[in-house]
Amino acid sequence: MKKAVAQFAALVPIALLIWALYSLYSAPAEPPADWRLHMTQEQHDLMVAPIDHAFRVAAYAVTWAIQLGYLAWLAMRWSGQKPVAGRK
Amino acid sequence: MKKILFGLFAVVSIGLLVWAFELAVNAPAEMMQGDAYRIIFYHVPSAMVAFLFFAISMAGSIGFLVLREKSLAKALAWDAWAVSGAQVGIVFCTVVLITGPLWGYRAWGIWWAWDARLTTTLLLWLIYVSYLLTRRFAAGPQMRTSSAVLGIFGGIGVPIVYVANRIPGQHPGPVFGGDRASGMDPVILRPFLWNIAAWMCWGILVLILRHQFELKQQAIAAHEAEQSLNA
Numbered sequence: 001m002k003k004a005v006a007q008f009a010a011l012v013p014i015a016l017l018i019w020a021l022y023s024l025y026s027a028p029a030e031p032p033a034d035w036r037l038h039m040t041q042e043q044h045d046l047m048v049a050p051i052d053h054a055f056r057v058a059a060y061a062v063t064w065a066i067q068l069g070y071l072a073w074l075a076m077r078w079s080g081q082k083p084v085a086g087r088k
Numbered sequence: 089m090k091k092i093l094f095g096l097f098a099v100v101s102i103g104l105l106v107w108a109f110e111l112a113v114n115a116p117a118e119m120m121q122g123d124a125y126r127i128i129f130y131h132v133p134s135a136m137v138a139f140l141f142f143a144i145s146m147a148g149s150i151g152f153l154v155l156r157e158k159s160l161a162k163a164l165a166w167d168a169w170a171v172s173g174a175q176v177g178i179v180f181c182t183v184v185l186i187t188g189p190l191w192g193y194r195a196w197g198i199w200w201a202w203d204a205r206l207t208t209t210l211l212l213w214l215i216y217v218s219y220l221l222t223r224r225f226a227a228g229p230q231m232r233t234s235s236a237v238l239g240i241f242g243g244i245g246v247p248i249v250y251v252a253n254r255i256p257g258q259h260p261g262p263v264f265g266g267d268r269a270s271g272m273d274p275v276i277l278r279p280f281l282w283n284i285a286a287w288m289c290w291g292i293l294v295l296i297l298r299h300q301f302e303l304k305q306q307a308i309a310a311h312e313a314e315q316s317l318n319a
Contacts, residue, residue, distance in 0.1 A: 052122035
């Protein structure tokens, strides 16, 4: 039972990793450099805001994927440990 | 009693992380980097925790080497801290090495630069990966001794990584204790400090779990050795 829970918990980091990759993949492309000549700083900031957001989301999701992935791996190894007979 | 205290600490750590996340996503956007600067709230605290745990690993390695011929039980207790610190430290250092390029790409337009801070951090990570590989694949009684020596070399690398951003390069200079231009706006400093506290508590929580696991592993190994001697 414990092992099944640990294995199920391992799905969460995988989902987070997919989310991070999707966030990067679906981010809009950077506007071409020569466009900057024809737009104000405000317009440029508005154009790049979704890209910045996508990178921030990806960084946070990857962080949690690594942290929870490690915990799930530790839980799986823990549940797979042999009990020590005659010890508490 | 210990379990209750650990449970309470776990609740406080998770609560702190939720609170720190709330502060991080609601902190005002930075003028030059927009939303991408918020990666600092995960990147820098992770580096701090990694450095602390590598230092714990070094202390554990020194303790093991000093005590291994006097008291094996005490030496193994130190060794448990050494391996736990190294492994959890690698987890946090991996976070640093992945979130760094994500932030760097938005801030600098490139994923990676071979400047002093980035290169020394990668080398530190590689030293501790080799530490864990030594423990995994080296056979015989010298396994712990060899890995302890590597652990000490890794620990020596931590202050080198720390001062590496004082060498001019792509990575920004120190935010605290740097030149006159260093420092942080109080509006950003508050969520930053909360995130440091939250990640530090989370790191300690994971370190305690990993340490308990290692103690259990040692007990199993001792029991198996005892059984094979009796057989």
